[in-house]
Amino acid sequence: MYDFAYHKPSSVxxxxxxxxxADDGKFLAxxxxxxxxxxxRLAQPSDLIDLSGVGDLVGITVSGGAVTIGAMTTHAAVATSTDVQSxxxxxxxxxxxxxDPQVRNRGTIGGSVANNDPAADYPAACLALGATIKTDRREMAADDFFTDLFETALADDEIILSVSFPKPSxxxxxxxxxxxxxYALVGVFVAQTAGGPRVAVTGSGQNGVFRVPGMESALASSWSADAVKGMAVxxxxxxxxxxxSAEYRAHLIGVMAGRAVTAAG
Amino acid sequence: MPEGGTGIGAAVKRVEDQRFLTGRGNYTDDLNRYGQTYAYILRSPHAHATINRIDTAAAKSAPGVLAVFTGEDMEVGSLPCGWQVHSKDGTPMQEPGHPPLARGKVRHVGDQVAVVIAETYAQAKDAAEKITVDYGPLPAVINMNKALAGGALVHDEIGTNLCYDWEIGDEAEVDAVFAKAAHVTEIDIVNNRLIPNAMEPRAAVGEFDQATGEYTLYTTSQNPHVIRLLMGAFVLSIPEHKLRVVAPDVGGGFGSKIYHYAEEAIVTWAAPKVGRPIKWTAERSESFISDAHGRDHITHAKMAMDADGKFLALKVATKANMGAYLSTFAPCVPTYLYATLLAGVYTTPIIHCNVKAVFTNTVPVDAYRGAGRPEATYLLERLVAKCAREMGLSQVDIRRKNFIPSDAFPYQTPVALQYDSGDYTATLNAALKAADVDGFDARRKAAEARGKRRGLGFSTYLEACGIAPSAVVGSLGARAGLYESAEVRVHPTGSVTVFTGSHSHGQGHETTFAQLVSDRLGLPLENIEISHGDTNKVQFGMGTYGSRSLAVGGEAIVKAMNKVVTKATKIAAHIMEASESDIEFKDGQFTVAGTDKSMAFGEVALSAYVPHNFPHEELEPGLDETAFYDPLNFTYPGGCHICEVEIDPDTGVTTVERMTAVDDVGRVINPMIVAGQIHGGIAQGIGQALLEGCVYDDNGQLLTGSYMDYTMPRADNLPSFTVGTEVTLCTHNSLGVKGCGEVGAIGSPPAVINAVVDALWDLGVHDMPMPATPQTVWAAIQAARPAAAAE
Incomplete structure (x- = not known):
């Protein structure tokens, strides 16, 4: 690890x-x-700005048919939230x-979404549920947010405040x-949303998380595992x-999509 | 020994666990010496390259840096190899030099190029980035077949990548049997390369005392005396009385900490040069590219049978990867620890095995839990399973038909070894029952109803451990004897410290050995201390590997205790004014037979050190005895492992549903520790079969260089194991013990893969490489589909 200046602000x-x-600062979630x-030693920021002291970024609210999760909310908090669970x-x-439990108690939704690791789980949920990513200056639809491997529409100095997930049926x-x-070798999130079925795949795409329009239209016709199982990507x-291999991943996407539809009921 | 006892057979809780489980162990990296500095090793990013020039000037002037050394600075001996194998034409193996810091050329990713010593580890690492190395990249040879077919030379000076071309058995006689056989079954086997991954990374602290001229090396070793001998005599020319090697608590070895590594020599050599102690601790990423790897064989084998499936002859041709340099015991692993095991538990009357050892631009390969015996067992048990299929015999019947019968011991195999005892039918029968093999068909049908494939796999294995009779291994090229030593020091008030040459790095010796003492001398465990790991405390010993600690090290303790009892009997006879022959020793009491005259062990001990009326011409004071035990033979644990898997054909995921192991490890001293050893071994065996595989790309870059890509077995990969023991006693040691440290890793991999093949057989999948990852299984099913459809 190279030296860096450490900051722990208490507000956005x-x-x-x-x-x-900072010369070349990075947010730390x-x-x-x-x-x-x-x-x-793969990165050498001049400054690290630790967001863990920004209390406003932590918390889960459910209102208006949507779950809104503060950017610094941990995975463990989301997993165990009775509001999210219901x-x-x-x-x-x-x-x-x-x-694992250590990761879930440190890792945050904002960090995961901002990093856009192609094998991360949250981007699939954001895309499939049609989430909205709220930053210090704007709101972005998930469809516009995830742009490429480890790339998002965020500006260098833009900070995620929260992510809102409309409640699917x-x-x-x-x-x-x-x-x-x-990590996800293949992760498939399926959702029946107000705008119709949405299917998002993580872990597999050369450009990161992606939707599968063919599966979405198949599910619109018939919400059943058979509709997507074996469907080629x-x-x-x-x-x-x-x-x-890419072929194995393509196959697994069909299998996992079918299982997700079954699990969704 | 009754329940709750502390002697042989008692499931005593491990006395060392108090410190291990509460974080109070004392590992090498926990040591901090006064004035300590830190070493960072700069390693080669290339698999194969010339070193044209190294510029260390900027690093030397970097903050905190005390010294920078390269191979040109470190003119010392080559890291030695402890075993010389001869090729079949009588010529000795090729033994290229292995400098601790590379000179002129690097030969694998991770090869040591320079060392930076600084006030802090971070400073050393920062400075290392300022070293400029002008490499001339060369083509790398990774694949053994290519290495033998005229690829680049790993060592130019020897003009070949062939280390040796060895054989055992008479090839012409074996070929003659094959020519007349009713049936021949052939198989191609790859034994996948593994990366050991002990929980504690390797570490070393070198220290030099200017006042006394004494060096001290603290290191993560399974055998500190061997390291002292190898490093002192061959690398650094330090006499043994001026070199102390300490292996304190060590967090797992699995073989990888047997060997003398470059870093040990570097910190010891450099300590007087910087005038301060030097600590080096591997980062996990370094462990992947600097710890000796395991396995890595390519084999073609065939079995000749009569019309009834009786084995007539076995012929095996193996290529074994040595990596870029010969690690300490590497040459013996694919020869004397492998080919000599190819009879297994079977009466195969004649066997020929040819082994070609090959240099490649990869990390050196050496013994890893099982060392040669897992490779032999995997080959044999996969082949036997295939023989059964081709002969239309059940997996049980072909084994019963070919087992060495229990009344045939001692049994001389055609590959040098003579087995002393065993009962393979007993372990098979016990395993069949414990695994509920009778209920398998119902479980298979239920699985099929759920869309899953279920399979059953067998392995009836044998291994040789308790390494080893010095005369035997000496005649086979070992440059060491393989006895073990023990000193039993009875203190004046009757407590005992045992100094053993065996090293414990997770095995529980401090408990098992104490039980031997408790049993023989009638002492409570709290009066017994087991001391190991420090060459300044312990007499010369050979250390821990090859499941030898109890069968060799334990026997040495018994031998020393017998001397103690003999001496104590003399003392008791003198004090109680009786004849020695009338003294009986039982439960810690010396009694004059037929009288009520008695002395406790502690009273005799006190008399030994307060010899006010000893006839000194006949009776020396003191009660402190040392023994060296050289075994008469190897020991031969064996048993039966049965694995039951379920496979999801949609994803290729294999789940181990049941794992049953019935092992004959000889007399069991502590059944809880034995079960733990077998559990750990099976976990590693399932790891090899389903999860772990070291992958290099064609340029020699390690693709599985971290836990992101190298799959270690985790708890949720494993079912609850059913383990048991069926005992036949070893006939040539007094304890009757055989050894249990490696049986799990030796017996289990073929059981797992045979189960996978069984599950998929009807889909047309008739072979399966290790590790049988989901992708591999799925791809095999896809590949078999057209063939199966056409049938």
């Missing part, structure tokens, strides 16, 4: 100010990606399946773990590594 305004004053990256049980279950997430890392757009 102070955090923004600290970032502006839960640190579940940032800290290992620093330890491996409003969007699939979201609570997804949060409860991220990493039903939803489920099925993850097939990478056997080693236990173009392997040419998928990642290939020692754990899974």
């Amino acid at each position: 305004a102070d955090a923004m100010a600290a970032l502006k004053a 839960g640190g579940m990606t940032m800290i290992p990256t620093l330890k491996q 409003a969007i049980p699939a979201l609570a279950a997804l949060a409860g399946g991220i990493g 039903k939803a489920a997430y099925q993850k097939f773990d990478n056997p080693a890392s236990r 173009d392997a040419g757009t998928l990642n290939s590594d020692i754990h899974a």
Whole structure:
């Protein structure tokens, strides 16, 4: 780890100010990606602005048919929230399946969404549920937010305040773990939303999380596992590594989608 | 021994766990010496490259830096190899040099290039980034077949990548049997390369005392005396009386901490140069590219049978990867610890095995839990399973038909070993019952109703441990004897410290050995201390590997205790004015037979050190005895492992539903510790079979260089195991013990893979490589589909 200046502001305004004053500053949320990256000397920020002191960024509210989660809310808090469990049980279950207990008690939704790791779980929920990402300056639909591997529409100095998930009529997430890392090798989130079925896939796409329009229209015709099971996704757009070829991932997307539809009921 | 006792057979809780489970262990990295500095090792990013120039000037002037050394600075001996294997033409193996810091060339990713010593570890690491190395990248040889087919040379000076071309058995005689056999079953097997991953990364602290001229090395070793000998005599030329090696608490080894590693020599050599102690601790990423790896064989084998499925001859050809350099015991692993096991539990009358050991641009490969025996067992048990299929015999019947009968011991195999005892039918029968094999068909049908494939796999294995008779291994090329030592020091008030050359790094020796003492001398455990790991405390010993600690180290303790009892009997006879032959020793009491005259062990001990009326011509004061025990033979644990898996054909996921192991490890001293050893071994065996696989790309970059990509077994990968023991006693040691440290890792992998193949057989999948990951299983099912449809 290289040296850096450490800041722990207690408000969003102070955090923004600290970032502006820094040469090459980075926000630190839960640190579940940032800290290992620093330890491996793969990043060398001049300043690290720890958001864990910004109380306004923590909390879960349910109102107006949506669950709104503060950016610094931990996965464990989402997983164990009775409000989330009753409003969007699939979201609570997804949060409860991220990493291990240590990760879930440090990692945050804002950090996960901002990092947009192509194998992270939350981006699939955001995309499938049609979430809205609220920042210090605007609101963005998930469809516009996730742009590429580890890339989002966030400006360098933009900070996520919260993520709002409209309550679906039903939803489920099925993850097939990478056997080693236990990140999603394939994760499929299906949701029956006000605007129709939405299917989002994480862990597989060469450009990160993506929707599967073919499956969505199939589910619009018939909400059943059989409608999506075995439905081919173009392997040419998928990642290939020692754990899974693109063909295997394409196959698993169909399997996991079918299981998610079954689990959603 | 009754329930609640502390002697042989009692499930005593481990005395060492108080400190281990409460975080009070004392590991090498816990040590902080006065004035300590820190070393960072700069490692090669290339698998194969010339070192044209190293510029260390900027690093030397970086903040906190005390010294920077490269291979040109460190002119010391080569890291030695402890075993010389000869090729079949009689020539000795190729033994290229292995400098602690690379000179002129790097030969694997992770090869040591330079060391930076600084006030803090971070400063050393910062400074290392300022070292400029001008590498001339060379083509790398990773694949053994390519290495033998004229690829780049790992060591130019020897002109070949072939380390040795060894054989055992008479090839012409074996071929003659094959020519007349009713049936021949052939198999190709890859034994996957594994990365050991002990929980504690390797670490070393080197220290030099200017006043006395004494060096001290604290290191994560399974055998500190061996390290002292190898490093002192061969690398650094430090006489043993001026070199102390301490292996304090060590957090797992599995073989990987047997060997003498470069970092040990570097910190010891550099300590007087910087005039301060130097600590090096591996980061986990370094462990992946610097700890010796395990396994890595490619084998073709065939079994000749008569029309009834009786084995007539076995022929095996194996290529074994040595990696870039010869690690300490690497050459013996695929020869004397592998080919000599190829009879297994079967009466195969004649066997030929050829082994070609190959240098590649990969991390050196050496013994890893089981060391050669897992490779032999996997080959044999996969082959036997295939023989059964081809002969139309059940997996049980083909084994029963070929077992060495229980009345045939001692049994001379055609591959050098003579087994002393065993009852393979007994372990098979017990395992069949414990695994409820009779109920398998119903479980398979139920699984099929759920859309799952269920399979049953067998492994009836044997291994050789208790390594080893010095005369035997000496004749086979070992450059060491493989006895063990013990000193039993009875203190004046009757408590006992045992100094053992065996090292404990998780095995529970401090409990098991104490039980031996409790049993023999009648002492409570709290009066017994087991001391190991410090060459300044303990007499020369050979250390812990090859499941030898109890069968060899324990026997040495027994031998020393017998001397103690003999001496104590003399003392008791003198004091009680009786004849020695009338003294009986039982439950810690010396009694004059037929009288009520008696002395407790502690009273005799006190007399030994307060010898006011000893006839000193006949009776020396003191009660402190040392023994060296050299075993008469290997020991031969064996048993039966039965695995039951369920496979999801949609995803390729294999779940181990049942894992049953019935092992004959000889007499059991502590059944809880034995069960724990077998559990751990099976976890590693299932790891090898389903999860763990070291993958290099064609350029020699390690693709599985972290836990993001290297799959360690976790609790939820494993079912609750059913383990049991069926005992036949070892006939050539007094305890009757055989060894239990490796049986789990040896017996289980073929049981798992045979179960996977059984589950998928009807889908047309007739072979399965390790590790059988979901992708591998799914791909095998896809590949078999057209074939199965066409049948």
